[in-house]
Amino acid sequence: MKSDIKLFDSDGKRLDGRKPDELREIKIEVGVLHRAEGSCYLEWGGNKAIAAVYGPREAIPRHTQNPLRAIINARYNMAAFSVEDRKRPGPDRRSREISKVISEALAKIVLTERFPRASIDVNIEILEAEAGTRCAGLTAAGVALADAGIPMRDIPVACAAGKIENQIVLDLGKEEDNHGDADLPIAISPRTNEILLMQMDGHLTLDEFDTALELAMKGCHIVSDLQKKAIMKKYQNIEEV
Amino acid sequence: MTITPLIKHDYLAKLAESGKRADGRELNEFRNIEIETNIISKAEGSARVKIGNTQVVVGIKMDVGEPYSDSPESGVMTTAAELIPLASPDFEAGPPRENAIELARVVDRGIRESGVIELDKLCIEPEEKVWIVFIDIHIIDYDGNLFDAASLAALAALLTATVPAERFELGENYPLPLKEPPISCTSVKYNNVIVMDASLDEEEIAEARLTVATDENGDIRAMQKGLSGSFDVEEIKKVIKSSIDNGKKIREILYKSVGK
Numbered sequence: 001m002k003s004d005i006k007l008f009d010s011d012g013k014r015l016d017g018r019k020p021d022e023l024r025e026i027k028i029e030v031g032v033l034h035r036a037e038g039s040c041y042l043e044w045g046g047n048k049a050i051a052a053v054y055g056p057r058e059a060i061p062r063h064t065q066n067p068l069r070a071i072i073n074a075r076y077n078m079a080a081f082s083v084e085d086r087k088r089p090g091p092d093r094r095s096r097e098i099s100k101v102i103s104e105a106l107a108k109i110v111l112t113e114r115f116p117r118a119s120i121d122v123n124i125e126i127l128e129a130e131a132g133t134r135c136a137g138l139t140a141a142g143v144a145l146a147d148a149g150i151p152m153r154d155i156p157v158a159c160a161a162g163k164i165e166n167q168i169v170l171d172l173g174k175e176e177d178n179h180g181d182a183d184l185p186i187a188i189s190p191r192t193n194e195i196l197l198m199q200m201d202g203h204l205t206l207d208e209f210d211t212a213l214e215l216a217m218k219g220c221h222i223v224s225d226l227q228k229k230a231i232m233k234k235y236q237n238i239e240e241v
Numbered sequence: 242m243t244i245t246p247l248i249k250h251d252y253l254a255k256l257a258e259s260g261k262r263a264d265g266r267e268l269n270e271f272r273n274i275e276i277e278t279n280i281i282s283k284a285e286g287s288a289r290v291k292i293g294n295t296q297v298v299v300g301i302k303m304d305v306g307e308p309y310s311d312s313p314e315s316g317v318m319t320t321a322a323e324l325i326p327l328a329s330p331d332f333e334a335g336p337p338r339e340n341a342i343e344l345a346r347v348v349d350r351g352i353r354e355s356g357v358i359e360l361d362k363l364c365i366e367p368e369e370k371v372w373i374v375f376i377d378i379h380i381i382d383y384d385g386n387l388f389d390a391a392s393l394a395a396l397a398a399l400l401t402a403t404v405p406a407e408r409f410e411l412g413e414n415y416p417l418p419l420k421e422p423p424i425s426c427t428s429v430k431y432n433n434v435i436v437m438d439a440s441l442d443e444e445e446i447a448e449a450r451l452t453v454a455t456d457e458n459g460d461i462r463a464m465q466k467g468l469s470g471s472f473d474v475e476e477i478k479k480v481i482k483s484s485i486d487n488g489k490k491i492r493e494i495l496y497k498s499v500g501k
Binding site for chain 2: 033034035036046048050052054057075077079080081082083084085086089090091121123125127128129130
């Protein structure tokens, strides 16, 4: 999509004043809900997401049970008031797809083999959306899973890189997403750099892809540190019993 | 009743006999109420309300559309509630079930029938174009008394809402025209004791429920009785009295939160 909008100013700064490799501001709070076993509230630029984890509990309906492992049931949902034009409540094709790829990404990282026939339900609510909600949602889900004490190999984290005006940048904002040339959201296991989720739309050369992937990975590691800090903040003062 | 509610019932009933509740409240006392407004910048108005551990987010969106043929000069409002599985292990995904529908309708009625939104001022062109107000209620943490939390959050969101006229090239933005809102207070009855603002445990053993919305003059503006138990006339009068008393306090909290 080409347009007349200038996405960089004369100093090479982006519309919101960021440098090409700079993230939007991120705020993470752990354990914000009373009812859920684990929860996380996350603000990422203009995105506001809440994730809540229930389970492991018996998977219902029973035909969804796997006798060898737990199923991960992630549900990504956008509030009707989260976007400029009101969105009809309930799941649509887009949110079903995002729920599916997030479920699959989390299934790799959770020790599902410990809980045969169970389901672990991860509910992600997007209260406000401004480009990059799936990364915000998955990052919040990782923290909520840790808060719920679900055994995992690592704390999954997500971040996107993209291309605007022929330059690779980190973490696209709303205008950049609408008028940019490519978007590459990924989720990784930061300890091993294994890729758990990857989607891309737009147009990237092989070299650009390498640069974008490296930048997105770098972003994931920065966000991962924020996740760990937020979790430590809640748990470091709790004494062993 | 399964075994857990039976045990809870005996425990709470015994406490209630001596006028006590599990969390130490008086029988007609609300939990702590917190209201935060303008939390969603994409929405025309928004609020987060906490009553104890119960947490509700409401967002107001507005659009331009056609009026109903029986009221060609008045705006349209619709209310929807979602009991999303984020809020409770017992809520399931899917289209709204009867509980969510009752909740949305009771909130809707409290606002519509008392004329809080001045719908006649939301006409753009008679029979052609009017403003549509969408009130979307999101329950995010469920610890009882959704009726009051949802109503209060809807009012707080409406009180901070702006009509987005500029976005539709219809002149300057202006505050949503509103009248004095009624405040809804819900009581439940178990073991012949009536308590205000039930927690989830109390709600689970409740035999009957009564929601009373009262206005600033202490008049009644909407009611809803729920569940299979019953009240006698004296009990109803008592509930109304304590709804008026609590309504006054909640109205002050509401106005304070929106800076009025």
